[in-house]
Amino acid sequence: MSFDRLGLSAALLRAVAEQGYAEPTPIQREAIPVVLRGGDLMAGAQTGTGKTAAFTLPLLQRLSADAPAGRRAVRCLILTPTRELAAQVEESVRTYGRHLQLKSLAIFGGVSIRPQIDALRRGVDILVATPGRLLDHAGQGTVDLSHVEILVLDEADRMLDMGFIHDVRRVIRALPKRRQNLMFSATFSADIRRLADGLLHQPEQIAMAHANTAAELVAQTIHPVDKHRKRELLSWLIGSGNWQQVLVFTRTKHGANRLARQLETDGLAAAAIHGNKSQGARTRALAGFKNGNVRVLVATDIAARGLDIDQLPHVVNYELPNVPEDYVHRIGRTGRAGNEGEAVSLVSGEERKHLRGIEKLLGRDLPTAAVPGYEPTGERPPQEAHAPARRPAGQGQRPGGQRRNPRRRSHPRGRGAGGRR
DSSP: OOGGGTTOOHHHHHHHHHTTOOSOOHHHHHHHHHHHHTOOEEEEOOTTSSHHHHHHHHHHHHHHHTOOSSSOOOOEEEEOSSHHHHHHHHHHHHHHTTTSSOOEEEEOSSSOSHHHHHHHHHOOSEEEEOHHHHHHHHHHTOOOOTTOOEEEETTHHHHHHTTOHHHHHHHHHTSOSSOEEEEEESOOOHHHHHHHHHHOSSOEEEESSOTTOOOTTEEEEEEEOOGGGHHHHHHHHHHHHTOSOEEEEOSSHHHHHHHHHHHHHTTOOEEEEOTTSOHHHHHHHHHHHHHTSOSEEEEOGGGTTTOOOTTOOEEEESSOOSSHHHHHHHHTTSSOTTOOEEEEEEEOGGGHHHHHHHHHHHTSOOOBOOOTTOOOOOOOOOGGGGSOOOOOTTOSBOTTSOBOOTTSOOOOOOSOTTSOO
């Protein structure tokens, strides 16, 4: 099936073609006609299945077909759990709506509220927001939600996981009673279903994959390794495999910063992204990762749902998550939109219980392969555990692809992991 059979306008079909897409994904084939009909929708789909376009395209069509005269008002509200996701969804709105006369805006915390206030005063049709910053605007009287016709809850399960349920309900109470509601979620817990029961009116339900299943196109591998040799193994894997774009997950913000600095010492351009970074630093790190200036992006789980990177080939769990469902969200960053991906997990003895929980969730054992020279021994870390990683066998270059100069000593680059490259 092609996009032109879904009932989309010529302007939207033109924008889709300009992005190089010829056929809709399964979630797009199912969801777009439902949204165009104006009904409520409860959709479950794995990350990377094209769900953003599944709601963006039809809501753009509905809004453009019935644009009221006079000053622009917020007619569509899209709520997202993270700043990065808000920015990326709004970018998709602008991309697909480039041939339409609609204005969109993303508002989130971590940046000045004044430019957002100015943009809202000029008029916005589609508002993409995180709950906290939206409520800030509502409290100051700088946003009017009384004209909202369409509400989208994107990554609804993540919003609940992050404790936004009360904020979401406060937003919903501020909206008109009559509106179209669209809920997208990777998983459907009891809490999600309770929220849906109070929000959606006779919704159509779409489930493109079993809940909590990992992306089918992602090759998953477990590398057992002693904890103190993880960084050395990671650098070796990146260098020997010539991985050019790698997303690495750690459990803590401090651990992300430390690992990014250590990878820089190994000659790998790295940056960290997490909640303690300023929004500017997070935006620069993500932009550098997308354009190739940053080879390794080290992230906490704040990025597990918020990053949309085309054709990301490698995801590494440097540390397994405490919650098995977060493993699914992490590896869903690769294997997106029909592209193959690889997810590697470096698992120490202390993490075996976390691995068992993940395998129970997935319903199968994950393939395990010890890397020669890095087999776990259970020994205590030696004093030199933080020495630079060894070079891949048979190569005359460092793991980062830079040739050693015997007359010069290697130094760290001397700038923060989130700074300019």
